[in-house]
Amino acid sequence: MKRHWRALSTHAHILAILHLHPRITMREVAAAVGITER
Numbered sequence: 001m002k003r004h005w006r007a008l009s010t011h012a013h014i015l016a017i018l019h020l021h022p023r024i025t026m027r028e029v030a031a032a033v034g035i036t037e038r
Contacts, residue, residue, distance in 0.1 A: 010033055010035065013033050014029055014033055017029055017032055017033070
């Protein structure tokens with residue numbers, strides 16, 4: 001799997017998404033960031 005360089009860490013990306021969309025589900029966050037939900 002090819003990894004892409006990102007300016008934000010995964011953690012920062014998740015925090016930004018939660019700030020912009022406070023009612024988003026964890027499944028939606030995982031899909032937006034490209035990780036699996038746990």
